[in-house]
Structure formats: C-alpha cells, structure tokens
Amino acid sequence: xxxxxxxxxxxxxxxxxxxRSHQGFHLNQFCMSLMKPENRERFKSNEGAYLxxxxxxxxxxxxxxxxxxxxxxxxxxxxxxxxKIFSSDGISFQTAAASMTDxxxxxxxxxxxxxxRSPEGQRSIKEGR
Amino acid sequence: MAxxxxxxxxxHVPAIGAAIxxxxxxxxxxxxxxxxxxxxxxxxxxERPDVVVLVYNDHAxxxxxxxxxxxxxxxxxxxxIADEGFGPRPVPKVIxxxxxxxxxxxxxxxxEFDMTVINEMKVDHGLTVPLSLxxxxxxxxxxxxxxxxxxxxxxxxxxxxxxxxxxQALRRAIESFDEDLNVQIWGTGGMSHQLQGPRxxxxxxxFDNAFLDNMTENPDDLRKIPHIEYLRxxxxxxxxxxxxxxxxxxxxxxxxxxxxFYHVPASNTAVGHLVLRAAAE
Numbered sequence: 001x002x003x004x005x006x007x008x009x010x011x012x013x014x015x016x017x018x019x020r021s022h023q024g025f026h027l028n029q030f031c032m033s034l035m036k037p038e039n040r041e042r043f044k045s046n047e048g049a050y051l052x053x054x055x056x057x058x059x060x061x062x063x064x065x066x067x068x069x070x071x072x073x074x075x076x077x078x079x080x081x082x083x084k085i086f087s088s089d090g091i092s093f094q095t096a097a098a099s100m101t102d103x104x105x106x107x108x109x110x111x112x113x114x115x116x117r118s119p120e121g122q123r124s125i126k127e128g129r
Numbered sequence: 130m131a132x133x134x135x136x137x138x139x140x141h142v143p144a145i146g147a148a149i150x151x152x153x154x155x156x157x158x159x160x161x162x163x164x165x166x167x168x169x170x171x172x173x174x175x176e177r178p179d180v181v182v183l184v185y186n187d188h189a190x191x192x193x194x195x196x197x198x199x200x201x202x203x204x205x206x207x208x209x210i211a212d213e214g215f216g217p218r219p220v221p222k223v224i225x226x227x228x229x230x231x232x233x234x235x236x237x238x239x240x241e242f243d244m245t246v247i248n249e250m251k252v253d254h255g256l257t258v259p260l261s262l263x264x265x266x267x268x269x270x271x272x273x274x275x276x277x278x279x280x281x282x283x284x285x286x287x288x289x290x291x292x293x294x295x296x297q298a299l300r301r302a303i304e305s306f307d308e309d310l311n312v313q314i315w316g317t318g319g320m321s322h323q324l325q326g327p328r329x330x331x332x333x334x335x336f337d338n339a340f341l342d343n344m345t346e347n348p349d350d351l352r353k354i355p356h357i358e359y360l361r362x363x364x365x366x367x368x369x370x371x372x373x374x375x376x377x378x379x380x381x382x383x384x385x386x387x388x389x390f391y392h393v394p395a396s397n398t399a400v401g402h403l404v405l406r407a408a409a410e
Contacts (some may be wrong), residue, residue, distance in 0.1 A: 006359070007236070007357075010328070010360055010361055010365075011328055012327030012328030012329075012363075013325070013326050013328050013365050014325065014326055015360065015365065016225070016282065017284045017285065018284075021197075021283050023193055024149060025194050026192075028189070028192060028193070028194050029193060029195075031149060031189070031191060032193045034214055035190070035211070035212050035213065035214060036212070036369045037212070037216075038225055040214070044155050056388055062298070069325070070326060070327070073325055073326060078282060079282070079325040079366075080188040080282055081159065081194075081295070082191040083189070083213070083214065084189070084213070084214040085214075086214075087215045088214050088215075089213025092144065092396070093143065093144060093329050093396055094144070094395060094396045094397055095330040097324050097325070097330060097397050098329070098330075100268065100325060100326050100327060100329050101327050101328075101329050101330065105282065107377070108329075108330060108362045110371065111330055112330055112332075112393075112394040112397065113394065114398070115332060115393050115394075116321075116330050116331060116332025116336065116394055116397075116399065117323075117328065117329075117330040117331045117332060118332075118363075119321055119331060119332075119333040119336070119362060121329060122328055123361040123362065124361060
C-alpha cells in the first residue's frame with residue numbers, strides 16, 4: 001500500500017497525488033475551461049451561473065468565489081490549473097502565491113528579492129529542521 | 130548520422146516570458162536575469178543546431194486531468210502557442226521535426242520507454258520561454274523542435290533515475306537517425322521554487338548550487354535523489370529538476386561546462402542555467 005504520510009510532515013505544502021486529482025477533477029477541469037476567451041467572458045459576467053455548470057462541491061464553489069487558493073488546494077485544486085483563474089483575473093503568479101502565505105503582497109515580494117523563503121525549519125515538522 | 134552536440138538547462142518561469150513580451154528586459158528587476166543569457170545567445174547563434182529535443186512539462190495547457198502521460202513526444206509538423214488565460218504569447222509557432230520525432234518514438238518504445246505519441250498539441254510557457262531566452266524575439270524560430278513532455282504536475286513524476294535512463298536511450302535513438310543533424314537536448318524547469326500554500330516562496334540556494342555542481346561533476350548522485358528530498362529541500366515545484374536529468378543522461382559520461390548562471394528571484398523561482406558540451410562519441 002502506498003504510504004504518503006511523510007508529505008504531511010512538510011510544512012505548508014500539499015502534494016497533488018492521484019487521490020487529490022480525483023477529488024479535484026471537476027474543479028480543475030473548470031479551470032481549464034478558462035483558457036478560452038469566450039468562457040472567461042461568461043465566467044466574469046456571472047461567476048455563480050458559470051460555476052453551476054460544473055459539478056463542484058459546495059466548499060470548492062465557495063473557495064473559487066472567495067479566491068481562497070489554500071481552500072481550493074485543500075479541496076483538490078492544483079496550482080497550475082488554478083493559475084487559469086488568477087490569470088483570468090489579471091493577477092500575477094507572485095500575487096497569487098503571496099495570498100496563500102501569512103504575508104502581504106509587498107512583504108512577500110520583498111522576501112523574494114532577498115533570496116526567498118529560507119528552507120531552515122521548513123523541511124520537516126517532526127524533525128524541526 | 131544525427132549527433133548530440135550540446136545540452137542546455139534553463140528554468141522556464143512564465144513571468145520571464147511576460148517580461149520579454151512586454152519589453153521589460155532592461156528594467157532593474159529583469160536586467161540581471163537576461164544578462165545571464167547573453168553569452169548563451171551568442172554561443173547558440175554560432176552553434177547553429179538543426180534540432181532541439183526540448184524536455185519540458187505542460188502546465189495544464191495541452192493536458193487536462195483527463196489523461197496524464199508520464200512521458201510523451203510531439204510528432205506533429207508544428208505546434209501552436211497555448212492560451213494560458215491571458216491570450217497566447219506573441220511568439221512564432223514552433224516547427225517540429227516529424228521524421229526525427231517518429232524515429233525517436235519508435236526507437237524509445239522498442240528500447241522499453243513507453244512514450245505517449247502526440248500528433249497535435251499546443252505548447253505553453255514551459256517550451257516557449259526557453260526558446261525566447263536562447264533566441265530572443267525572431268520572426269521565426271531558427272531551429273526545429275521535438276518536444277518531450279514529462280508529467281511533473283501530478284505526483285509521482287518519473288524518478289530521476291528513470292529520467293536519466295530515458296536520456297541515455299534518447300542518445301542511442303538520436304545517433305541511429307540517418308540524416309546528418311546537429312541536435313541539442315534541453316532540460317527545462319526548476320530550480321527550487323514553491324508556488325502553493327503557506328510555504329510558497331521557498332528557495333534553497335545551497336541545494337540548487339550543489340545540483341548545478343553535480344550536473345557536471347557527479348551526475349550519479351543526482352540520479353539517486355528521492356522525490357521526498359526534492360519536496361523538502363527544493364519546494365513542491367522544484368521536483369521539475371528531474372527533467373534536467375533526461376538532458377544529462379543524453380550527454381554521455383564526461384561533459385564540459387561551457388556556461389553557468391544562477392539568479393534569484395524570477396517571480397517565485399530560482400533560475401538556473403547551464404550550457405554543457407556533450408561527451409565525444
């Protein structure tokens with residue numbers, strides 16, 4: 001039996017396994033649909049109605065409306081699929097990434113300019129390294 | 130006969146493509162990054178390869194979650210540019226080399242690497258940003274491209290060892306193609322980065338620089354890195370580095386480093402770039 005328990009030991013990280021891919025299939029396929037300009041227009045003009053066309057769970061649907069990327073990921077979203085949402089919103093990858101952390105967009109950008117988030121203490125919760 | 134003359138690795142950050150397309154290469158933020166590719170652009174203009182076998186990953190552009198091939202090879206005449214949510218990048222379409230690609234697909238499958246064959250595909254920033262970094266903004270790309278697409282989106286990607294061995298098989302396959310072609314192999318993606326969750330923004334310069342060292346000095350160590358180590362050390366998206374090992378496996382034992390560049394940050398990512406001369410046949 002595959003054992004993915006060690007992924008839970010990595011702080012602040014979700015690994016997109018086949019199980020999560022199954023869980024998030026319709027959410028991620030909705031994201032793919034935003035690659036077509038006509039779909040982006042329909043989504044922007046009435047997000048709720050557009051989302052009703054997809055078999056999303058209530059938490060998935062709410063997370064999209066809230067643009068809560070951590071909640072989307074917790075419900076099976078994958079960041080490369082979710083990128084279609086923030087690209088449609090005209091938001092950069094860095095701004096979207098910052099929204100998933102406890103930092104402001106400015107603080108996050110400053111951290112990246114100074115070499116990014118240090119791996120110290122970010123490798124393993126159990127081992128504290 | 131076709132021969133592999135050199136290998137290139139580079140990150141393929143989408144924001145780099147946007148910076149080029151919007152004419153921001155000279156800005157304070159971007160200039161240091163593009164300076165790192167000046168040597169390479171001059172070098173490749175003199176090398177004049179015929180074909181680049183370009184290893185990259187699709188980012189939910191050509192492949193949805195309907196079908197997830199681990200290794201795929203593009204055999205089409207040409208490849209259109211994908212619309213990733215903000216319109217296609219304004220770059221020339223990518224011209225394939227179907228004769229070589231079909232030869233490689235058949236050779237690799239019979240050599241026990243079960244490639245998925247692609248006859249139509251749009252290509253995204255993973256393939257076009259490396260072309261832009263190496264060739265700038267020409268009206269048409271000066272090379273033909275055989276895309277090799279690797280799944281690094283859904284866990285697990287292929288192991289580093291498997292990627293390295295695919296590279297070795299690619300070399301055998303390329304060297305058995307009758308036409309006299311100057312072929313380069315590029316491995317793209319990486320280096321350390323994490324784009325998701327509270328740990329987003331992770332960069333590990335020590336890990337990255339050791340990886341760059343070992344691409345020339347000790348590739349056997351890189352082949353053994355388990356996935357969990359990439360995830361812990363180089364961020365959830367740093368695992369893209371397995372694609373570099375396909376390039377490295379194809380270059381043979383003794384390679385010469387011609388150029389090396391490392392820069393932090395490009396958006397959320399550590400950018401690494403190598404130009405390696407392939408081992409003599």
